[in-house]
Amino acid sequence: MAKPKIEPRLPKGMRDFLPGDMLKRDYVFGVVREVFHLYGFEPLQTPVLELYETLMGKYGEDAEKLIFRAQHPGGKEELALRYDLTVPLARVVGQYQSDITLPFRRYQMSPVWRGERPQKGRYREFYQCDMDIAGAAGQDADAEIVALIVTVLRRLGFARFSVNLNNRKLLTAVGVYAGVDGAALSELYRSIDKFDKIGADGVRDELIRRGLSPEVVEKIMRLITVDLPRDEKLDFLDEMMGEIPIAREGINELRDVQTNLRRLNVPDDNYGFDFTMVRGLGYYTGPIFEAIIPDGDVGSVAGGGRYDDLVGLFRGETIPTTGGSLGIERIIDVVKQFGLFPDHITGTVVQTLVTVFDDSTRPDAVALAGELRAGGVRTELYLQDKPIGKQIGYADKKGILIVAVLGADEIASGVVKFKRLKDGTEITVARAEAAQAVKNLLV
RNA sequence: GUGGCUAUAGCUCAAUUGGUUAGAGCGGUUGAUUGUGGAUCAACAGGCUGAGGGUUCAAGUCCCUUUAGCCACCCCA
Structure with missing residues (x-):
């Protein structure tokens, strides 16, 4: 540097x-x-x-x-x-x-x-x-x-x-x-x-x-x-x-x-x-x-x-x-x-971070980010090449409430997994319902 | 514009009456952990001690100058 x-x-x-x-x-x-x-x-x-x-x-x-x-x-x-x-x-x-x-x-x-x-x-x-x-x-x-x-x-x-x-x-x-x-x-x-x-x-x-x-x-x-x-x-x-x-x-x-x-x-x-x-x-x-x-x-x-x-x-x-x-x-x-700020005023505008495992899953991760945005979810796509743990740590540090996990297994079955970081809740939903699922988790 | 206080790592602070190589926590990076964060542990990176001059065998420490920041006054938001 x-x-x-x-x-x-x-x-x-x-x-x-x-x-x-x-x-x-x-x-x-x-x-x-x-x-x-x-x-x-x-x-x-x-x-x-x-x-x-x-x-x-x-x-x-x-x-x-x-x-x-x-x-x-x-x-x-x-x-x-x-x-x-x-x-x-x-x-x-x-x-x-x-x-x-x-x-x-x-x-x-x-x-x-x-x-x-x-x-x-x-x-x-x-x-x-x-x-x-x-x-x-x-x-x-x-x-x-x-x-x-x-x-x-x-x-x-x-x-x-x-x-x-x-x-x-x-x-x-x-x-x-x-x-x-x-x-x-x-x-x-x-x-x-x-x-x-x-x-x-x-x-x-x-x-x-x-x-x-x-x-x-x-x-x-x-x-x-x-x-x-x-x-x-x-x-x-x-x-x-x-x-x-x-x-x-x-x-x-x-x-x-x-x-x-x-x-x-x-x-x-x-x-x-x-x-x-x-x-x-x-x-x-x-x-x-x-x-x-x-x-x-x-x-x-x-x-x-x-x-x-x-x-x-x-x-x-x-x-x-x-x-x-x-x-x-x-x-x-x-x-x-x-302390009068409403709960939705956090340290970031990002509602969900789409994680990327490796180059093989990247195309689907990019596509998911696009789908979530089209569904009105404020979405960040992870842009570096780091282990999944680092990516979740990044989301946590930045105050992003939800991460999307999209590995080979999920891609194969046409689903995506979301994890809510504050309590560890994980849900798996069909790609078509992804945006709505994030909104439900945010409440 | 007037007066006071302070200046050490990105941030908050240590460093015996002036005494060897200026330390810690937090933060950062990496690893323990190649499909799961916060905790813990380890390593690494990061400093011309604000700048300039002086005193001294020796200055982060004492003196002078300067710059910046903070606080109070004036005035205002």
Whole structure:
């Protein structure tokens, strides 16, 4: 065997997915895709590369430093790898005005690239899984997104989880209520955003350190940490801040979302309100949400909200949009952690391995493989010249559940023997019934 | 971008206060077993100890530089 001359290496922050892993990922992607279709979302694919000018100015200065540039020698266009799926959506909505009818529901599951420093659960290439409704201003649209995410998580086998709702307008209102003006407001967001990490006391300390008076901080904390049954939380905020117009708006929107969730028959246990939830400093303008799995080792597994200002950028008008993003990489991790993969998700696609004794039986083995495939059985033909024991060992190692044994005796009598490896069961059947026999053994 | 930790076989790790020829398990190949896998046993293959420099009679071990990986922060998914 030749010694490899080139050190096999991967670029920083990039991953390979070997077959065993890919099958698990594909399963999760498959469930998600099904639910997207169930909710009437259409697939969209956009190029990996965008014009640099398309991405510029959409993410802020810090983020733009993380955009991968892509050039080829002599290329005249300034190109970059897409940084997320939302800006490409906005471009598409602006570009195909005659082909796209609003409201436009689309989903996209694609990799994006960010030149960040890799860390646990953070990569330079990772999949995003976005669903958005462009051109729908009402809270029935927001509720559709939340309901979709609840359905995805339930179909994947999670029972205990909660989609927590908040509204950017309420966060702004809290600032107004506490007398924090525009400039300090993003500081306020930033501190509150750390709530799940540093707790109530941590946020309190940080707000005081940022120069807010202890009285103001207490007012804020009382609002955002309200500890009441879910259906009384909004009433409480209404009492406290109902006079503030922006608060009024935010509360009404959340009530509207809740009404629609009930109508959509979303299980009561799977959503709630969390007024400490901020969702970063990004472009959200209305209701926001985040899905948490209590016993999962990761933070939120999905999130999103309403962002009315971005999608219209490429069209010179406002297009109210709401959407969400499944943290598909994290979801895959938690599905693994909880062992929620169905039994048929094994380490291989192969359902049966056709073994080959020697050159004299090979023609029949090849023919059998063809017959099994014609009968819908995912079949691998053994391709090396090894003893039968090795061939079975190969199947076992690879996780193939059934091997076909076809020696001179079986050929002479027109039959084939199948062995199920997990319990050693052997059956002999006529060649014509081979495919059906494998399917029966698989059950 | 800031800070901390680590780097020895494909993988996970050993190697006494610096001391002869750097070991083991797993994985791989072959055999015990030329019509039956997992277990066991044996053999074989696999290393410039991340790279470069320094200290020393002697460096995997100590020092410096560099690269890479991991972790935390920032930010985010």
